[in-house]
Amino acid sequence: MTRTRNTFLVIMITLALSGWPPVFGQAETGPDSAELDTLAQLYDAVAFDHAAHVEMVEGNCARCHHHTTGVAPTNPKCLRCHPGGQEADSMACKDCHSEKRFESAYLAEIAANTDRFHTDIPGLKGAYHRNCLGCHQESGGPTGCADCHARNEKGDAFFSSGKYAPKSPQKTSGH
Amino acid sequence: MKKLNRRFFLKGGMAGTALLADTGLAKKASAADTFGGYPDSMGVLVDFTKCVGCRSCEAACNKEQGLPAPDKPFDYMSVFDERHKGQKRRTTEKAYTVVNRYNIKDREQGPVFRKFQCNHCNEPACLTSCFVNAYTKTKEGAVIYDPTVCVGCRTCMIACPFYVPAYSYSNPINPVIKKCIMCYDTRLKFGRPPACVEACPQEVMTFGKRKDLIKLGHNRIQKNPEKYIDHLYGEKEVGGTAWMYMSDVPFEELGFNTHLGEQPIISYVKEFLTIVPMVLTIWPALFTGFYLLANRKEAFKNEKPSGNE
Secondary structure, X not given: OHHHHHHHHHHHHHHHXXXXXXXXXXXXXXXXXXXXXXXXXXXXXXXXXXHHHHHHOOOOHHHOOHHHEOOOOOOHHHHOOOOOOXXXXXXXXXXXXXXXXXXXXXXXHHHHOOOOOOOOOOOHHHHHHHHHHHHHHHHOXXXXXXXXXXXXXXXXXXXXOHHHOOOOOOOOOOO | OHHHHHHHHHHHHHHHHHHHHHHHHHHHHHHOOOOOOOOOOEEEEEEHHHOOOOOHHHHHHHXXXXXXXXXXXXOOHHHHHOOEOOEOOOOEOOEOOEEEEEOOOOOOOOOEEEEEOOOOEOOOHHHHHOOOOOEEEOOOOOEEEOXXXXXXXXXXXXXXXXXXXXXXXXXXXXXXXXXXXXXXXXXXXXXXXXXXXXXXXXXXXXXXXXXXXXXXXXXXXHHOOOOOOOOOEOOOHHHOEOEEEEOOOOHHHHOOOOOOOOOOHHHHOHHHHHHHHHHHHHHHHHHHHHHHHHHHHHHHHHHHHHHHO
């Protein structure tokens, strides 16, 4: 029973974090590594060392996967509705944090569903960056954009940098 | 007979002036009503506590609006140290939005980064100041302008309480105003958020109906009262703006003008401006009439002796 369940969990996490099954690690701690590539446009995909992060948080999965792992939330405001901390159906970031946060359809859905309490859920991009960068800033991890994901050529063009950098520095225009 | 006529005319004139003064007063009373914005207009809520100063929004704006290449690449963070006549960076013809860094004393998380662009007022001062009607406040909430109509007088630059409109000084032939249009043509019109909003990795900005964002903002403050300043900048300032801001440090420390008041800028001049057409059209005719009548009496007196002779 546990075995089936664990296997199921691993598959869920794997599917959630990457497009294809990565190297499997211990079932309890999820995959060893994952490629975060669903949003990769200006940057290459993030090669996320899951195992290393599991070690860093000393096995406290809820440090990143907040209340979805079955660990009770610590915030008293969350506890009012989520006492004890039920394990969620999915631990995948993108099952709650929409990739399509800014599309009209998503905005309309949020607006139409008046019973919904959590109307302020960040999208997938926001969730990744706030979760990762927030912790990296606190714990002294790398915080530069390219420290986690290398910028590709499209990104260079976007930021007018690299070979797309302005040729000669001109005088900054006034008002 | 002539005398009677004159008296009648004067009487009528007095009554007319009184009537005009009356309607003027009635207009004054209604001038207190403000427009308050379109009911379903869109807006953006900016949460400075989340901004990390990566300048992706600036790059996105540049690409979306097809602006000229920047002076420095968008990944240069040295721009935060730039000073132009002692001031931090501001919007220019090449950049409709800029991010500035504010070093706050004793702030644990380090400096605050403030994104700056047009606030898209409910009752824009630029719009009311423009004598060629180049500006439009769309029902979606954007304050857009027609550069083909703009004569380049720069009145709106002076009228804007936020110092937003920039000027194409580089164009010697036909310089016009340049400013953020909330990506109206390419995105907002189709229900999509401005490019800067979508480009932000931290999702500092939330896009939605303005009235929903006000609720959302207050909700966020209520849930984290120890974190946020209890103020949504732009909710009420100068009659309300489409872009609103929340912060964990007082807004004055981020270069915001917190003394703008809640009245739209136009309400300061509305009463005066309603009288202008009346003064310009009626007063000349009225006083010319008075003058002629007064002189006519003199002329009549002068003529009398010669008539008796």
